[in-house]
Amino acid sequence: MRLNKLRHAKSKKDFPLFHLKCSLKMAKLKWKSGWPNLRKNLINVKPSKVKRSSANCANNMDRHNHVVFSLSKTHDLVSRICQKLKMPMGLITHNEFADGETYIRFEESVRNKDVFIFQSTCAPVNDSLMELLIAIDALKRGSAKSITAILPYYGYARQDRKTMGREPITSKLVADLLTTAGVSRVALTDIHSDQTQGFFNIPVDTLQTYHVFLTRTVELLGKKDLVVVSPDYGGVKRARLIATSLELPLAIIDKRRPAHNVAESINVLGEVANKNCLIVDDMIDTGGTVIAAAKLLREHHAKKVCVMATHGLFNGEAPQRFQKAFNEGLVDYLFVSNSIPQTKFDQCPQFQVIDLAPLFEEVLLCYANNSSISAIYTRHIEWIKKHV
Missing domain, CATH: 3.40.50.2020 (Rossmann fold)
Structure with a gap:
């Protein structure tokens, strides 16, 4: 059994410091100086002059009541989000057994906390999805107050209807699996079709980019x-x-x-x-x-x-x-x-x-403060009309 612990910095100066062994089959990222290769092409386009409305979102999250975790496909993205929020990313122990089974344990208490867990169910899609389901089950059994699964990319979204006889509607099946695992709310980013929202029997936020x-x-x-x-x-x-x-x-x-x-x-x-x-x-x-x-x-x-x-x-x-x-x-x-x-x-x-870190930062603040997410889009579009 191979042990991969994600270690995070305790101060902003050396944030983020984490290590993910590239031998892990589900995380084939190339790391250099703590960042994936995509960093050199990454563009942060958040308009610096767009100001949050105090009535919409506060500027921080309560660390005692909220915790943010990332699974294998969103480490770089979530580390940027947490850096902007000035809060540490939650610690996870991720093991892979010799036969390929996944084991996940959260290294800090989630009892009676609002938990936000990020994972993109991209290739290998089945492994990424199973990792998310296992993590949600662990959080539920850890007595989390609420579990919000944020999927920057939602795999199986294109299998949302039958086009021929004897075909599955796999997008609906995935929604059922997430709900059964114990998630309280799901946030999906630019989903392939709007009908995916109706596959869930829990609150769904469809984020636009x-x-x-x-x-x-x-x-x-x-x-x-x-x-x-x-x-x-x-x-x-x-x-x-x-x-x-x-x-x-x-x-x-x-x-x-x-x-x-x-x-x-x-x-x-x-x-x-x-x-x-x-x-x-x-x-x-x-x-x-x-x-x-x-x-x-x-x-x-x-x-x-x-x-x-x-x-x-x-x-x-x-x-x-x-x-x-x-x-x-x-x-x-x-x-x-x-x-x-x-x-x-x-x-x-x-x-x-x-x-997308600036967007998710604002979304998390809206969740933490029970504020409107749609106001984010309105502010940015108005800024673009005036300044770009």
Whole structure:
């Protein structure tokens, strides 16, 4: 049985100091000086002049009543959050038995405390999900007052309906597993479809990240001649929300998908000639959809093409496809968040990782103070309209 203890600093000066053995199968991050490689591309785009309303969120959390934990897929993200909150991350002992079984023990009391636990159920999806379920069970048996599971990325979100006979609705199954494990509340980030909220019988918060991305994208492209583009009809609602927020025009890619993981873009609905196009999607898997969309926009004489997606999965040959798209001038910039650890692009200026730590910091403060989360988005959009 291999023991991996996460050690955290006791002062801000040497925060964060933790060690995760890379031999652990579920955490294949490359560590250097305590930080993953993604740090050099990480962009903190929180507008410094956006002030919290005192009526909305206080500036700190009560350490005696609240505790924040991270599992294997969100260590870097949560360490940044805790650094901003000026509170230590909770200690966890994580063991892996010889046969691959996972063992988790929380090294501090959670009795009668409000617990916030972070985990992205990304690859390996089943291991990440099982790790979260085991952790929730341990917290419940440790007499936690409440357990809020915050999933920056929610695996199985695309299996949200039956398209053929004898298919499962796995997204609903995962919701049932989390509820049965004992979670009190779930927070999901830019979920694939809104109906996922209805799969839970407990409170669900669906967090949005578009305002964090827009601060950076509008800064680079400007609002003049900027067009928001949906790569397919399924993403129209998301793209329209962004376009409406900043009073921008909207374009839609008319796409047909002949097979799984294969996309063919055939037409553009909207004016994109001599425009800066911002393709918006919730996730990038193999990259076929957005690269085909970018190629079509170039054929329609778009001036610039940028891609913005919350969750960068980059499976298969996706990194090579995007590198080729960068070299050929199809895509000017690719923006994703650190909802999933990003290690597949190294020293690539066109690839930029947007830090979600400021958003989650504000969300945690809203939870701790029973304040409105939606007010966060309103403040940021108003700031972007005035200053960017």
